[in-house]
Amino acid sequence: MSLGISEDQVELADSLRKWAASLGPIAAVRAAEGDPHADFADLWSAAQEMGLAAIALPESAGGGGGTVLDQAVALEACAHELVPGGLLGASLGALLAGRPGRFGVQVFPGGVVWDGGTGTEALLLDADDTQSDVQPDAQPDVQPEAHLGVDLSARHASVPAAVGATETEVDPARRRLAITLAAAEAAGVARWCLGTAVDYAKVREQFGQKIGAFQAIKHLCAQMLETAEAVTAAAWDAAAAADAGDETQWDFAVDVAAAVCFDGAVEVAKSCIQVLGGIGFTFEHDAHLYLRRAITLRSLVGSADDAAERVCAAAVAGVRRQVDVDLEGRDETIRPEARATAERIAALEGADQRAALVEAGYLTPHWPAPYGLGADPTTQIVIDQELARAKVTRPDLVIAGWAVPTVLAHGTDEQRERFVRPSLLGELTWCQLFSEPGSGSDLASLRTKAVRVDGGWSLSGQKVWTSVAERADWGICLARTDPDVPAHKGITYFLLDMRSPGIEVRPLREITGEALFNEVFLDDVFVPDECVVAEPGDGWRLARTTLANERVAMASARLTKSVERAVALAATGDLRAAQRVAVGHQVALATVCGLLGVRTTLRALGGQGPGAESSVAKLLGVRSRQESSELVVTLQGDRLAVLDPLTARPDTPGQRGENLAADVWEQLNTRCLSIAGGTTQILRNVAGERILGLPR
Template identity: 65%
Template structure:
């Protein structure tokens, strides 16, 4: 997937990827390994003819009048196939000083760039001019002819840089001052375009590793069938999605004002560069010995990723800046432009929400349920069959009116199954009362010996007159101590294959034969329970669908899936870490850790936003929705541990009742509940990446 979300950007990315593949950039880079000057002139001519370098220039200067996001989409596509040459420096100069460099770029010239006084000059070979800063902060455009630039073959074999210039720039012939430029703006532009290239690198590494894992055999099986390799590839997918989201956002933020752009640039500097390096490393690991050869392209991408990270500066420095910005109250403001599609929906929703907001607090839930606003994506009469636009409008209006939608908890899983597969009598009996909060549900799925492996469950249901007798043990059941009803899976045909012979029951928790025993967790509390069923009678009318349909029903989701707008607020523990950073005099290492937490929390929101935008465009959720839980769990767990770490030796005085300690202990369950992280990575590897089953 391209960093661009629109059809136009998808088409641009696809077109440029096809064109870039034909340039055989990796082969060109190898062939020019010992040529520091003019190594990529033929490739650069193709880049100019394609118009890539001039995308960001105004039409009046011979460009395409493209946005920063347009340029980023193009650079991502070119980096995916490792197009060599001075594209990054030239594209950055075109955005920074279009009037000064436009004629040169439009005519096919390239521009070198240094990001600090005396620093290396990027893309120096064959450059017509160079953008340079002097020590007093003035930026200049200097003709290469008056500089003694000596390009070298460095780590990145697809680019050429020259040692820094240590001259009084104002005295050089034909040097032109570039008013309006400062180090901060140059840094933001460079990070934005380098992030786009990092996204292309990260995605190529993922694609290459997965393709190899599908065909390379060891011990008579494709290596992608081995869980260790599958997990490496799934982690690469998580990283690629994070890099893609951050690279997209920093390009979008370039039009959102300096404060927002600076915040997004620091998120990208942390996420994108390190993510590209990490995926390149992992790709080499999956490729094994072949990945370590000079003939394979993997090392060229690894070199490019390392060089990009050096270009934008230390991720730790970016993390410190990000922590300071967050402590000053800055957050990435996530905005969805509905482009007028909300006009028909909003007035009626606003009127209904206003009426509900006027009610006393205890009466609001019933009113929300009756209006179909609790789960608007559900079918009428329980919801509104709301599409993505209507769902966002409802969320916005509820938030504006200060009306909080209650969490349906387990009912949010039980009711969709009843709505889609249950009888009219079941729907009438359970759906509306549950929405109004009159019935509380629990989920009787997990067992001591099965966990996520529901196919191995042992709770049995035996035929009796008028129904079934359920016997077995369930565990990790939240709310069982106060639930009215439970959704329960039990085996009705012990001779059927593992995924068959399972039936979906609705169990009255007040039935004889049920014993609920609280399980005390590491927090000291008892959220979970063991539930013992001893010949518990369930009448036939409380079987959902047909006996044997349980496995299929357990995986039910309504076709019209929930769409939600991400919040500018960071994860709870990250906000707490920022609060500590704002109040305490933390050292640079601790502040960098806070900044990294802010970056990850922001990326999680961005991934949610991209999923929402896909829904608005009428597409099914992509990989970003599938990796959201994996990244979200890491975000919450790492953030909670960071907060505790910031307490230092004061932690010795804090018990489990301290909020920060409780959060740290409680979030340990997140990588277990609802499917362990390892199981989810297996699923991602098989269903999203197409790796073979083990």
């Protein structure tokens, strides 16, 4: 997916990639090898004619009248094709100088001038005042010297050490803009590397099959996808924040991008070469050119750890990424009624409030009437916003949120009447009876049997990892009704009364010391025909069902509980620099996880299907929660050694007013996240096959 989300930006990215490829940029880079004075004049003339470096300038200044995000989309597309000629420096210089030109820009104190090759106009820092406005002619006698560098597609330059600012203070406006645009190039590099690796894995054969079918390659490509999506989300957000006009928010978004994008692009480029194998290590293949661009971008923007420490400091000061979703006026006719309804619901309490949410369709607005509103994405967002404004919190449907949509979509009228509304009102509690001791992620191998009897079915078998089974009223249960057909086709979806004779529930103690899960034993449990959903044999299809009108959540980049806890520990002032860096990296990762959700929401509002972000979000979200909860415990040192984790509970008070017991419980409990709902490894297989198109 492109860095841009709107239809216009997606079209811009597609057209620019095609245009850039038609120029033969890689051939130009190779032809200029060894020449420090190569100016790539033909390519620069083509880019200048297109106005690429001045997209974000006002039309009155000779620009395209676009946004910084538009400029970032263009840079991403051109970096995807490795266009040489200094577009990054020219784009940065145009915005700083307020006019088009072929600029080389000194971003940080020191001697390096970005894209300051032959024929460029140098924008040097003012040695007397690093905070002053840009003065392109401040030092007309200085001629930066172009150099060959690691990046063979660029010609950066140097100036004498005595020229330009030498103080450690950095011009914040110049730094923000430089990292914003450089992050867009990093996203383009990551995208090319991911696509190249995946395309190769689809056709290269070893041991008689395509290498993309090997789980090791599939997982490596899936991890590249995770990183590329994170890079893209952070780069997009930095550019979007630039256009929003809030410098504090832009600073935060830029530091998140600096902590994520450049290391990420390098990692994806290295993994690309790994997938390519020997051919990727040759000079003839283009992969090393992209690795060189990624390494150079990282060297230009400064340390990711320094950025992470700034992220930590900002978070301690109370800064969180606040992303506003522009509904472009589509909410004007919806909002008054939504606000009035939310305020009316807010005036009620307890069961009355829940009943009012159900009656209005506001508990599940994406569900079809009469249980919801069949609401489109805009309406869902507005309802979320107004309920939040009125301080109304929806009750969590838990397993009913999975069970009831299946009944809605595939059940009979009698089943809908019997189960849907009582479940919404909280009168029925559900559990899920899918997993078995030998069938976790591989549900098709389940062994629980359902045998035809008079008036229904008799179920026998064992289920495991079943939450709330000890108090559930009903369970959704998969059982094998036909052992003579392929595994996926012989499964049926049952609604099981958990008070039926023959059901035994045994608590299963987890690593936290608690028993939240259960084993459930079924011994000739009778299920009447009216509790079969759809037809016998449809169970596999139903187990994977979701409503066509899926839930669209209100966009948010809020931090998770453990990340907020880590920030609170940093606020004590007791952490060392390396620990603050670790906290900052976790804040950045959690922020990116939220941004993936924002991008999914924006796609839905634009009428697009979900992008890769929605699939990647769970993988990165699990990593974020596990790493941050572990970090919180690690930050508290050896006090852990004298805490009994089997007697610790989330409400056990800790020392100095802190709750170390809760922190330990959280670290232990989050280990389940990479297992529940499909292991991380299985999900990477799924991402590799369904998103990247790798062979089974």
